[in-house]
Amino acid sequence: MKRRTFLKGIAGAGSLAALGGAGITRAFADDKVKMGFVYVGPRDDYGYNQAHFEGKSAVAKQGWVKAFDEENVPETIEVIKTMESMINLDGAQVLFPTSFGYFPHILKIAEKYPKVMFLHCGGLWDASKHPKNVGSYFGYIDEPVYLAGIVAGHMSKTGKLGYIAAIPIPQVLRNINSFTLGARSVNPKITTNVVFTGGWANPVKEAESANSMVDQGIDVLTCHVDSPKVVVETAEKRGVMCCGYHTNQAVLAPKGFLTGAEWNWSKVYADYAEMIKGGKTIPNLVRGGIKEGIVKSSPYGAPVSDKARKHADEVRAKFMDGSMVVYKGTIKDNKGNTVIAAGKEYKQTDIWLESMDWLVEGVIGAAKS
Amino acid sequence: MKAHFESIAIPSGALLVSLLLFGVFIGIAGANPFEVFASIYRGAFGSWFAWQDTLVRAAPLMLTALCTALPARAGLIVIGGEGAMVAGGFSAALTGIALNGTFPPFIVITCMMFVAMLTGSLWIGAVGALRHYRGVNETISSLLLNYIAIALLNFFVVGMLKDPETLNKPSTYPIGDANMLGAMGSSSIHWGLGIGIIICIALWFLMRRTTFGFGMDVAGGNVRAAQLTGLPVGRLIVMACALGGAAAGLAGMIEVAAVHGRANTSLNAGYGYAGILVAFLARHNPLAIIPVAILLGGIRASGGLLQRAHDLPDATTLVMQGIIFVVILASEALYGRLPWLQPKAQPA
Numbered sequence: 001m002k003r004r005t006f007l008k009g010i011a012g013a014g015s016l017a018a019l020g021g022a023g024i025t026r027a028f029a030d031d032k033v034k035m036g037f038v039y040v041g042p043r044d045d046y047g048y049n050q051a052h053f054e055g056k057s058a059v060a061k062q063g064w065v066k067a068f069d070e071e072n073v074p075e076t077i078e079v080i081k082t083m084e085s086m087i088n089l090d091g092a093q094v095l096f097p098t099s100f101g102y103f104p105h106i107l108k109i110a111e112k113y114p115k116v117m118f119l120h121c122g123g124l125w126d127a128s129k130h131p132k133n134v135g136s137y138f139g140y141i142d143e144p145v146y147l148a149g150i151v152a153g154h155m156s157k158t159g160k161l162g163y164i165a166a167i168p169i170p171q172v173l174r175n176i177n178s179f180t181l182g183a184r185s186v187n188p189k190i191t192t193n194v195v196f197t198g199g200w201a202n203p204v205k206e207a208e209s210a211n212s213m214v215d216q217g218i219d220v221l222t223c224h225v226d227s228p229k230v231v232v233e234t235a236e237k238r239g240v241m242c243c244g245y246h247t248n249q250a251v252l253a254p255k256g257f258l259t260g261a262e263w264n265w266s267k268v269y270a271d272y273a274e275m276i277k278g279g280k281t282i283p284n285l286v287r288g289g290i291k292e293g294i295v296k297s298s299p300y301g302a303p304v305s306d307k308a309r310k311h312a313d314e315v316r317a318k319f320m321d322g323s324m325v326v327y328k329g330t331i332k333d334n335k336g337n338t339v340i341a342a343g344k345e346y347k348q349t350d351i352w353l354e355s356m357d358w359l360v361e362g363v364i365g366a367a368k369s
Numbered sequence: 370m371k372a373h374f375e376s377i378a379i380p381s382g383a384l385l386v387s388l389l390l391f392g393v394f395i396g397i398a399g400a401n402p403f404e405v406f407a408s409i410y411r412g413a414f415g416s417w418f419a420w421q422d423t424l425v426r427a428a429p430l431m432l433t434a435l436c437t438a439l440p441a442r443a444g445l446i447v448i449g450g451e452g453a454m455v456a457g458g459f460s461a462a463l464t465g466i467a468l469n470g471t472f473p474p475f476i477v478i479t480c481m482m483f484v485a486m487l488t489g490s491l492w493i494g495a496v497g498a499l500r501h502y503r504g505v506n507e508t509i510s511s512l513l514l515n516y517i518a519i520a521l522l523n524f525f526v527v528g529m530l531k532d533p534e535t536l537n538k539p540s541t542y543p544i545g546d547a548n549m550l551g552a553m554g555s556s557s558i559h560w561g562l563g564i565g566i567i568i569c570i571a572l573w574f575l576m577r578r579t580t581f582g583f584g585m586d587v588a589g590g591n592v593r594a595a596q597l598t599g600l601p602v603g604r605l606i607v608m609a610c611a612l613g614g615a616a617a618g619l620a621g622m623i624e625v626a627a628v629h630g631r632a633n634t635s636l637n638a639g640y641g642y643a644g645i646l647v648a649f650l651a652r653h654n655p656l657a658i659i660p661v662a663i664l665l666g667g668i669r670a671s672g673g674l675l676q677r678a679h680d681l682p683d684a685t686t687l688v689m690q691g692i693i694f695v696v697i698l699a700s701e702a703l704y705g706r707l708p709w710l711q712p713k714a715q716p717a
Contacts, residue, residue, distance in 0.1 A: 042683070068677040074638035075538075077559075077628045081422045082673050088418055089411075090677060100537045101635055122537060167527060169537045198523050199634070355536060 030066075033093060033276045035059065035269070036086035037069035038079060040099035040226075041201060047227035047246040048200075052098045052121070054247065055265025059273050068092075075101030080109055087116055094119060094276060096269070110134045117282055119272065122171070124354070125284045137268055137286035139294035140348045142178035143319050144261035146326050147297050147312045148243040149182020151258045152220040153190055154308030155241055156183070162213035163194040164206055164223040164231050168367045170356040172224045175261075177360040178326050179222060179243075184362050186311070193218060194365035200226040210234035220258070232257070241303060248298045257301035259312070264296045289348055290319040333358040334365075375710040380650075383700035387693040394688060400679045408678050412671030419670065424558050427666030429454075431565035431658055432620035433644025435572060436493060438653040439613035440507070442576060443606045444589035445500060449511025450617045451641025452518035453492045457485035457618025458625045459522050462632035463530075465544030465625070477548045481622050489618020490611035492518070497610030501603045507610075519637050526633055540633035550627040559627035561620075566659055568616055573655035575612075585609050617641065643669075646690060650697050665690065 037056045039049040049071065060067035068090055073082050079102050086092040094117040097106055103123040110118050110131045123136040152161055161183055165172045180192040193213060197205040202225070210221055210231050222243035223231040229252060235242035236253035244250070244260025268286070275282050288294040297316070300309055318324035325347055331340040339358055340346065346353055359367050392402035413423050436450035461481040468477045492514060499505040525531075525541070532542045550560045576582035588595040588605045595602050620640065625632055647665055651657035672686035705711065 036677075070673045070676050070683070072683040073673070075635040076624070076638050077425055078638075078669070081425060081670065084418070085412070085422065085670075085673055086677070089674065101633070103538070104629070124536075167523075167539065169539065171537055198520070 032064055032066040033273050034091050035065060035067045035273065036083070036090065036092035036095045037067065038073050038082055038086075038095070038097040038099075038102065039069065039071045040073060040075060040101070041071065043069070043071045045201075045227040046229040046232075046249055046252065047225070049098070049226065051247040051263040052096070052265055055263070055269045056096075058266035059269040062270075062273060064277060065273050075099060075105070077105075079105050083109060083118075084113075087113055092116060094272065094282075096121065106134060107131075117276075119282070127284070130284075132284070135282060135284035135286070137294075139263060139268075139292075140287070140289035141261050141263065141295045142174050142326065143289040143324075143348070144259075144295050144297040145175045145245075146178040146182040147316055147319075148222065148259050148261055149179040149184075150186055150312045150315060151300070151304055151308045152179070152222070152241070152243055153183035153186030154305060154311065155258055155303065156190065156220045158217050158219045159187065159190045160216070160218045161190060161192045162210070162218040162221045163192050163363075164209045164213075164221065164225065165194055165196050166200045166202070166225045167198060168196055168357075170354055173356045173359060173367055174353060175224050175245075176363060177356070177358075180360050180362050181326060181331075182315075188362075190362060192363045194359070194363055196365075197225065203227075203230045206230040207234050211238065214238040214240050222260075228260075244298055250298060250301060254302075256303065257298075258304050259300050260298035262296050262298055264293055267293045287349065290316065291322060327353060332361040334361050334363050336361075375704065375707075376652075378710060379700050379703050379707075380652075380697060383697045384693065386700075387689075387696040390692050390696070391689050394692070395681075395685075398681060398685070400681060405675060405679055405681070408674050409668070409671040412674035413667030421557050422670040423663060423667040424562050425666075426669045427662040428559070428561035428565050429620045429624060429640040430644050430647050430662040430665055431569055432561075432616045432623070433641045434647035434651065434658045434662060435568065435616035435644075435655060436489075436613040436641070437645045437648035438651065438655060438658060439572065439576075439609045439616070440493070440497065440606075441648065441653040442582075442589050443497075443585045443609035444592065445497065445507045445606065445610065447493060447496055447507055447511045447610060447613060448645050449493055449496055449514050449614070449641070450620075450644045451637060451639070452511070452515035453489040453614045453617035454621040454624070454641050455515075455518040455522050455636045456492045456621065457489040458621025458636040459518075459525070459541075459632045460488040460618075461485035461622035462541050462544055462625045465548050466542050469543075469545035469548060474547045477544075478550065478626065481544070481548070481626060482619060485618040485622030486615035487618070489614040489616070489621070491614070492618070493614025494607050494611035496614075497607040498603075500610075501606045515641065519634075522632065522636065523634065532631070535631075535633070538633060540629075540631045543631045544626065546630070548626065549630060550623065559623070561623035561627050564619065564623065565662075568619070569655045569659050572612065572616070576655060581605075581608075617644070620644075646694055650694065652701075 041049040043053040056067050056069050059065055070082050073079050083095055096119050098121040100122050103120050106118045106120055110133055114133055118134045120136045122138050125136040163176050176194055183190045195209040207230050220241045221235040228245045228249055232242050232249045232252045236256050241256040241258050242253055243258050247262055250257045325345045327346040329340040329344040330342040333339050395402040395405045413419055433450040436453055437447055440447040464481045464484040496507050496511045499510050500507040527539045530541045531539050552559055584600045585605050588602045647661050651661040668686050675681045675685050
């Protein structure tokens with residue numbers, strides 16, 4: 001008897017829930033531009049994911065845009081389900097899965113949803129291999145990193161800089177190299193110590209590395225991990241200077257923050273939204289640097305000297321007029337081999353730079369974790 | 370019959386209480402609890418699409434939960450499912466790469482499963498052996514083995530086994546499209562779910578219907594008593610760990626063969642840790658793991674909708690999982706204490 005009442009209860013609860021479900025199913029027949037964003041980490045990580053979230057929040061302010069997002073989505077089948085859910089339940093027209101590791105999963109479902117545009121951050125879209133409704137966008141963030149290197153070069157007293165990096169992939173190596181080239185353009189004796197933590201979010205190792213670097217006499221720290229928060233805060237606590245990455249971390253280090261390299265996704269996402277609204281064809285490959293407004297520098301912090309500001313501003317002007325080339329011979333790697341011969345130069349668009357596997361002279365460390 | 374009723378009624382009651390508490394939390398967070406519950410239902414079980422979403426997320430949890438549940442039967446608290454899954458997935462990928470093209474897919478897949486289970490069983494079996502023969506705390510050793518597995522994977526994936534085409538997401542070479550586990554029927558659910566359910570049922574049978582399982586329960590209940598009755602306690606403990614490890618290793622193989630097609634750091638996406646939660650909620654009963662994994666899969670599946678429809682942070686679903694976990698553990702104290710749930714005393 002009791003069992004029967006119990007079962008009845010369950011059935012009742014089920015039908016109630018079903019009613020509730022039908023009641024709030026939202027119709028998405030309005031004509032807003034629907035954009036879905038997926039992040040691999042938290043929205044408020046003071047880093048990679050926050051940069052995208054800020055971009056999403058900016059575009060969401062437009063009345064004719066409906067933007068929605070999900071955080072902490074792992075690079076497994078879960079991202080496929082998240083994207084399909086955004087398409088099926090929210091009517092997403094364009095998706096921005098923002099983590100590198102999402103790319104193979106995008107390719108698995110893109111052909112199933114030909115009307116949806118999948119725009120991936122960082123991936124290399126290849127017309128011969130990939131469907132037309134997939135694309136990629138990315139910025140030459142090593143330009144503002146180079147500028148940060150210049151500032152660090154001016155401000156460092158010990159001539160020793162520290163770089164805490166996730167894993168030795170081309171993108172990360174390119175930032176380390178650009179930072180070091182920037183600093184050594186000020187003082188060719190400067191060195192950069194590099195530590196690879198082995199993962200994008202490894203706060204314990206990031207803190208340990210930052211502390212040991214300060215112990216070794218390094219007085220400017222920077223990093224390439226998903227969230228620079230730990231490194232920047234540790235630098236501030238230990239009384240050394242730091243350069244930020246991904247987004248503006250000035251509030252975390254009011255005394256020692258110099259400048260940093262930031263993504264300017266607000267502009268990129270606003271451009272995409274305009275294109276969709278205007279019914280234009282979305283380009284499959286979007287790339288750009290400081291000049292195109294895809295990346296920018298964080299405002300200078302209080303300690304930055306006038307000389308350093310002036311030098312960095314001059315080089316920024318050269319990036320703006322296109323006359324600045326970071327990878328210009330002669331460049332040697334840190335094993336003494338010449339990797340770029342005298343007179344040879346690789347512009348940012350050069351695909352060769354996207355397979356970088358060496359570290360420039362002056363970097364102390366090896367390109368493996 | 371009554372005893373079974375108790376073991377269903379208490380967790381169900383606990384679930385209702387935790388939903389109530391979660392509703393209060395939602396109210397404080399500034400959303401309407403009823404709408405949120407409706408969204409959870411819609412995102413997890415409200416349509417065939419939602420069901421597929423839920424089941425696909427539940428599949429790896431079933432197998433990693435076994436990695437905690439089985440050793441727990443023998444009295445050990447093992448939290449090494451993550452490491453065993455990584456080790457199993459990595460060894461499965463190596464097997465797949467080595468055999469790809471030389472043997473028919475059926476044989477390659479079978480070998481991958483076998484190697485993954487073997488690796489997983491050695492991985493966690495070692496934890497059991499260290500515990501029984503050397504007195505090393507199994508919780509600590511299995512946790513540390515997780516880090517070792519992840520570090521080994523990173524080392525090989527970034528180093529000598531890296532496919533040069535995978536520039537910004539270092540991965541091994543692919544195991545080949547022919548050797549992938551497909552979807553079940555016309556659904557989008559891969560065979561990992563079927564395998565998970567079969568293994569859970571098989572291990573339930575082993576634990577509840579064989580002398581081996583009974584011996585394991587005795588060893589877990591009281592080691593001294595088990596030894597006095599002549600049970601091979603050491604062997605039972607190592608076997609329990611090895612079986613659990615094999616299940617988690619298989620989860621890794623499924624992740625490689627059904628989802629990624631190669632091994633990379635996505636193998637360590639936290640399924641091993643979520644499995645610990647599932648095992649405890651299921652009170653280490655392999656059969657109960659199936660519905661509990663589906664429930665947790667559903668909560669994970671609906672997490673996205675909560676973020677999109679109600680502007681709640683992702684941590685909301687973690688709060689919900691946490692509340693359920695605490696309430697269910699607390700409800701353990703009720704077993705045998707609620708008079709109306711007890712079997713009536715036989716008249717003398």
